[in-house]
Amino acid sequence: MLDYKKDRLDYGERLIPPTGYRLRRAVAATYSLDLNTLLSIPVALFYAQTLEGIESGERVQLLEAIQRCPEVLRVYHQEGKIHVPRIQNRLYGLLEDCVVGVLPKDENSSFHPKVWVLRFEQERGPARYRLIVLSRNLTYDRSWDIAATLDGDVSDDPQERNVPLVDFVRYLLDHQTFDGGELFLNELGRVEFTPPHGFNGNFCFHPIGVGEYRNPVETQKGERLICVSPFVHDAALDRLRRNVVGERWLFGRKEELNRLMPTTFEGFHAYSLSDLVVDGESLSKAEDGEGEPLEQNLHAKLFVFKTGDRANRWFIGSANATMAAFERNVEFLLELRGAGEAVQLERVLDDLLGPDRNAGVFEPFVSPEEAVDAPAEEALERRIRRLEFDLLHVLQITRAELVRSPNGTNYDLMLDFATDGLAWADLEVQVAPFNTDHVPEPLPRSGDIELRFENINESNLSSFLRFEILREKERQQAFLMKIKVAGMPPGRVGTIVRGIVSDPEKFFEYLRFLLAEDFDKDACVGGDAIRESRDGDWNNGAWGVQSPIFEQLLVTVSRRPKRLKEIDDLIAQLLDGDGQDGTEIVPQDFLAFWRAFRDVATQTVGESA
Secondary structure (H helix, E strand, O other), X not given: OOOOOOOOOOHHHHHOXXXXXXXEEEEEEEOOEOHHHHHHHHHHHHHOOOOOOOOOOOOHHHHHHHHHHHHHEEEEEEOOOEOOOOOXXXXXXXXXXXXXXXXXXXXXXXXXXOEEEEEEEOOOOOOEEEEEEEOOOEOOOOOEOOEEEEEEEEOOOOOHHHHHHHHHHHHHHHHOOOOOHHHHHHHHOOEEEXXXXXXXXXEEEEOOOOOOOOOHHHOOOEOEEEEEOOOEOHHHHHHHHHHEOOOEEEEEOHHHHOOOOHHHHOOEEEEEEOHHHHOHHHHHOOOOOOOOOOOOOEOOOEEEEEOOOOOEEEEEEOOOEOHHHHHOOEOOEEEEEEOOHHHOHHHHHHHHHOOOOOOOOEEEOOOOOOOXXXXXXXXXXXXXXXXXXXXXXXXXXXEEEEEEOOOOOOEEEEEEEEOOOOOOOOOEEEEEEOOOOOOOEEOOOOOEXXXXXXXXXXXXXXXXXXXXXXXXXXXXXXXXXXXXXXXXXXXXXXXXXXXXXXXXXXXHHHHHHHHOOOOOHHHHOOOOHHHHOOOOXXXXXXXXXXXXXXXXXXXXXXXXXXXXXXXXXXXXXXXXXXXXOOOOOOOHHHHHHHHHHHHHHHHHHHHHO
């Protein structure tokens, strides 16, 4: 079940709808969020494809699915934990309504769950729900993680065991709800979930930090224990030690284990991921110069308690073996109980360490004589964390408004701040509009400031601000904050679409994609090979020669008539420019053909219905 050679999954595989179903609602919770990862998620949700090889960037193939996301997707994340992308992308603007920040109660607490709840529909029969409990965030992190998936149909009767799950989702919706939220909660309470293979059906949900729900790992008793936790604290491990009478195995990150007191390891067999695994990508690409290698460290969180002869309790989810996870954070754990061979604690050890206990990717950890102490680094981390929290909680943005630039085409962003009450210490703060090339402007340590960022193109407008925290002119932290901006033009989505589908070649590329029977994943992988392979003058009627679009349209009328409305909406977006007729994007000869074809096709579909 945890064999790293056989049981590795693509994140997107867990999101793909079951055969015969389509996605109607997706609710996700994550601590940190990468916008490029979020751009790839629609490939799984709407096109039933894995995420492997999908590249971010302004690809026209992703437009249709991304525009559908605000209607069905909500991603709740810790406020201030949206990574700042290195490269601008106008598609980010289409996802802003999907993203909801959750601010923890203080700087020492975190909103830390990693969960998906998905609702799928079929033409006939009950809705199906899927719960995915993970240990990883919604990012492209390459670390080793763990996930569990439960599927179930909506029944007629309330399911008592689902109450904590419903309470957790209601907690999310209290921060921002969506149309049909109450129906979603009502159905979720009646879903008969099926546990993963190997467990006997006895499972529990633990929304830690929501209402009165507590962390069950803190008080769980057992005869033996496996604790897989990348981040660890002495006091938390001491509590686990007191609750387990027999052997205990601890798997953590080497740099985190080095910080523990030597006495903490008494009673634990401690292991860390081999350096060859952690740095393996760097080593393999050291001579190739291929991109930027990413560390592959441990990030999974798993607690396995042996509670009887063959009885085992697994806790999978977001919680580390830390006091923050025990006492302060909002976390989510799935508890699974089983006595089968595949879920035995000893089987987990075989998967992690090999049958002879020395052949896995983990190696024994040797504790230093003294804990590795870094008081200066830890003090700096605390100051940064406090200032980041105050920027999100205390900083007053008294004005955020867009006004027309003097050129009459672009926009100026007007920002007024009141900075009193921030815990600055020896740090500095700069701010700039997101998705632009504007140089960040410094915030004063006290008082008010007015900032004006000029001449922003409409397709680059954003509800996010980019904040940077610096110390001695060196950037320590950067994050995005979502704010309410007055004067946001109502046609911004159409402007973004026209900016990406910006010429006839891209229009026909997108049209061919919309007419295709199946999603062409290759079109989203690698370079712009499709466009490079075509010649032809799209403006001289060559569209009928270069591509069998007419034949594809006929097939679409017979098999997917609703797609005609989507194509018509796209053409309307492209034509609905700000004083522009859009003919440079949609050739006049195709536009004339389309209007005639649309009218005849719509009438034909109506008569056949």
